[in-house]
Amino acid sequence: MNKDRLTTLSFFLSPMIVMVLLFYLVPLVMTVYISFTQMRNWNVSKYLTEFVGFYNYHRLFYMFQHDPTFKAVLLTTVVFVAITLVINVFGGLTLALATFFIDERPASAFRLLWLLPRMSPIAVYSLVWYYFFHGSEIGTLNSILMKLGVISQPIPWGQIVPWGAWSIIIFVNGLVGVSFGMIVFTSALNQIPKELVIAARVDGASSWQISRRILIPMVKWHFMYVLTWQFLSLLTTYPHLFLLVQWDLVNGDYGTTLALYVFNTAFGMGEQDQGLAAAAAVLLSIIGIIGGFVTLKVLQFEKMMKRPRGDF
Amino acid sequence: MKMKSIWIVALVFLGAIASGCISGGGGTQTSSATVQLTGDFTKDAVSIGKVLEQKGINEVKFSAWGSGDPNSVMRVYGIVEAARRINRIWQKNGVKVKIVVTETHYVASFQDAYKEYLSKQPLGQAGDFFVNSYAFLPTLADEGYILDITDYAKAYQSVINDFYPSLIDASKFKGRLYGLPQDTEARPLYIRKDVAAKIGFNLNGLDEKVKNGEFTWSDVYYWAKKAKESGAAEWGLIHRKGSAHPDLIQFIFAFGGKLYDPNTGKLVVDVPAVYKWLYVEWKFARDGLLPEDIMSWDWAKQIHPTIVEGKTLFDIGGTWYWTEWQTKQYYHGRGLKPEEVKKWFYYTLFPAGEKGDKPVTLSQPFVWMINSKAGQQNPKYDELKNIYHELAFLMLIKASDPDINAIHSVISAHLPVRKEAAKLIKDEKWLNDLKNLNLDLDPTVKDNIKDIVKATVNPINAQFLANVSYMLEYTHLAPAHPKYPALADIFKEAVDKVLRNEMTPKDAVDYIIQKVKADPELAKNVEITGEIPKNWKFPQQ
Numbered sequence: 001m002n003k004d005r006l007t008t009l010s011f012f013l014s015p016m017i018v019m020v021l022l023f024y025l026v027p028l029v030m031t032v033y034i035s036f037t038q039m040r041n042w043n044v045s046k047y048l049t050e051f052v053g054f055y056n057y058h059r060l061f062y063m064f065q066h067d068p069t070f071k072a073v074l075l076t077t078v079v080f081v082a083i084t085l086v087i088n089v090f091g092g093l094t095l096a097l098a099t100f101f102i103d104e105r106p107a108s109a110f111r112l113l114w115l116l117p118r119m120s121p122i123a124v125y126s127l128v129w130y131y132f133f134h135g136s137e138i139g140t141l142n143s144i145l146m147k148l149g150v151i152s153q154p155i156p157w158g159q160i161v162p163w164g165a166w167s168i169i170i171f172v173n174g175l176v177g178v179s180f181g182m183i184v185f186t187s188a189l190n191q192i193p194k195e196l197v198i199a200a201r202v203d204g205a206s207s208w209q210i211s212r213r214i215l216i217p218m219v220k221w222h223f224m225y226v227l228t229w230q231f232l233s234l235l236t237t238y239p240h241l242f243l244l245v246q247w248d249l250v251n252g253d254y255g256t257t258l259a260l261y262v263f264n265t266a267f268g269m270g271e272q273d274q275g276l277a278a279a280a281a282v283l284l285s286i287i288g289i290i291g292g293f294v295t296l297k298v299l300q301f302e303k304m305m306k307r308p309r310g311d312f
Numbered sequence: 313m314k315m316k317s318i319w320i321v322a323l324v325f326l327g328a329i330a331s332g333c334i335s336g337g338g339g340t341q342t343s344s345a346t347v348q349l350t351g352d353f354t355k356d357a358v359s360i361g362k363v364l365e366q367k368g369i370n371e372v373k374f375s376a377w378g379s380g381d382p383n384s385v386m387r388v389y390g391i392v393e394a395a396r397r398i399n400r401i402w403q404k405n406g407v408k409v410k411i412v413v414t415e416t417h418y419v420a421s422f423q424d425a426y427k428e429y430l431s432k433q434p435l436g437q438a439g440d441f442f443v444n445s446y447a448f449l450p451t452l453a454d455e456g457y458i459l460d461i462t463d464y465a466k467a468y469q470s471v472i473n474d475f476y477p478s479l480i481d482a483s484k485f486k487g488r489l490y491g492l493p494q495d496t497e498a499r500p501l502y503i504r505k506d507v508a509a510k511i512g513f514n515l516n517g518l519d520e521k522v523k524n525g526e527f528t529w530s531d532v533y534y535w536a537k538k539a540k541e542s543g544a545a546e547w548g549l550i551h552r553k554g555s556a557h558p559d560l561i562q563f564i565f566a567f568g569g570k571l572y573d574p575n576t577g578k579l580v581v582d583v584p585a586v587y588k589w590l591y592v593e594w595k596f597a598r599d600g601l602l603p604e605d606i607m608s609w610d611w612a613k614q615i616h617p618t619i620v621e622g623k624t625l626f627d628i629g630g631t632w633y634w635t636e637w638q639t640k641q642y643y644h645g646r647g648l649k650p651e652e653v654k655k656w657f658y659y660t661l662f663p664a665g666e667k668g669d670k671p672v673t674l675s676q677p678f679v680w681m682i683n684s685k686a687g688q689q690n691p692k693y694d695e696l697k698n699i700y701h702e703l704a705f706l707m708l709i710k711a712s713d714p715d716i717n718a719i720h721s722v723i724s725a726h727l728p729v730r731k732e733a734a735k736l737i738k739d740e741k742w743l744n745d746l747k748n749l750n751l752d753l754d755p756t757v758k759d760n761i762k763d764i765v766k767a768t769v770n771p772i773n774a775q776f777l778a779n780v781s782y783m784l785e786y787t788h789l790a791p792a793h794p795k796y797p798a799l800a801d802i803f804k805e806a807v808d809k810v811l812r813n814e815m816t817p818k819d820a821v822d823y824i825i826q827k828v829k830a831d832p833e834l835a836k837n838v839e840i841t842g843e844i845p846k847n848w849k850f851p852q853q
Contacts, residue, residue: 042434043455059832066830138613156605248608271794272430
């Protein structure tokens, strides 16, 4: 590569490189660094140079091994990520396809409706579901079912383990995440030349056939992107879960995923243990990296990144 | 290779900048002016004011952070009033300096307030005054986040001596004083009088029987069962929920157990006492006397309405309930009248667990603390740091004036921390003046407390405070140990599991031990003592 080309490349790439450095690489390096220190209570000047080696990692693994609720946490993580991921990805795709075939104005209104969960402040949105699923007669769902005579006693939905608790956390997060896929897929579908759809229609293809034979194959790469992104996002998400568990709506053991467990371990029990939190964050990152890599491999990401076969 | 080196250097450089931003820089050390405090408040305030004036400072800015129930706003407005009183001293003595309280930050959750302070103090963004539970004081003192006021307080020993000694002890860490008590409380067992009358439960002289340990938790069970079975009440007992509210650990003390060993400085899981506590919870829930899902109950829609609407015979609550029931709309969409609270609720100490044990109550004093960076938003901070700190200390002394403390006590139903304040709340004329807000107070303060005053100031509430003051003689404090919140979380989970019958009391004790041992840091800080008692029965005959 000659010098001119390198200068040009550096010029155009520098804003992105600086951003990646500042917001991705530096925090990553700092997180790894802090995980080897005794940092707590945000006291940087006191603890930043107090190295404890692998103690924080050892402590975490010890807790994983001996905490009687940890198995429930692991199981919850697997079930929560797997089912919510399916809902988010396929729900988003379904919504995008459904709105693809209707007029733009009602389609936009419909999509906007699905964006509401994401636009609402987390506390407000969680509060809505807190009152909806509340396990006593003050819960909206219980109240409706009791008025209809379906049940005579309120059902503590979130305390029925494991599936009651799982259903609520999956439902609440599923609604939030589905809009992301919907937007990506909608924009992808809108890029598909209309002629293909019109031609198929002329040939007598139904909406289902158009979707299956034309639209879905053409949004394959977007599908992969949404799947990978949502997988990583679900693995690390905890704000809604935190509130639902904190408010005792759902059972603590089966409403807690690994990300929330890490948060509670590091910050939720009085002490603000940043060293331990950093170690846990490194572990979560490793799981995320492995998971992301596997997803990309399975979906053959490298094929998408191949150079086009034509001249350029 | 060269490119690689450049990248590494750039990375280290960026890391250094980022960590520098977090630590906020150390600043250079310069010698700071100081005033020798004498104990004569006016003289000290004027001396400090003159130093500030000489250095060209005509305005000193401070901020006050507080938290708690809606009626406890004097936790921040006490500072505003203190500023006004010092300003007036300066004005009278020709000192042309003024204190301005720029921010009164008041939030409901004291844990959230603590977390916010903890994360913002190192960045220099936390309040200059911080009032919170004494339980957080050791951590804040240990990290150097709050000011050691021991030396300043020496000059004001007469004021310090007027505080109840146990509360001053609660404001210390490793023998040094880090704050002044702001309020405290007791946690009575409330008994609904009309429900008691329906089941023939004679309350006359009950508080004496409780004091003597004659009325125990077995008796509570007996009457709770009677209330439920006779249909006089839907529930026998209601209690609070969550781990942040330490009410339930009263059971440990009531069964003669302990939570902290001062000799080792460790927390204690006192197995026999914890087992008995969990057994009582389990038994009440199994017999339908206590809702098994109480830990998920909603405060405003379930817990308080159930109590004020007379659906339970007993309730483990706090002294602040007394006015909270009057100011919040828990009773069929309205607050209770003071006469109704008096008519419906009897109160006594938390009874002894069993014969031979003692009754207890629990306090969690709130303490006014000074940020170790107090005054840093003002000019010439490095030069005048000591002066700003001394001024902040004088503001705490002023904010602890008996009348300010008494106002807070009456309107929030917390107990006074000073003997002089305790006398004041019994003074009918003063109470009348408070009711009419005919007191010398800052207009901002008056404006902010007028609705609360209107709803809460009356002889009934003042009498209540006077009546419950004796409970402080029986009080225990939750351990001021950095690891206590973690242990409290585990206790809460165990209580929830026995209430829901997911675990037997024995399984729950094992669960607690297992959870404690699972975290090496917690295990290092917690002693597990004793064994599950054999052949122990509840209720006892």
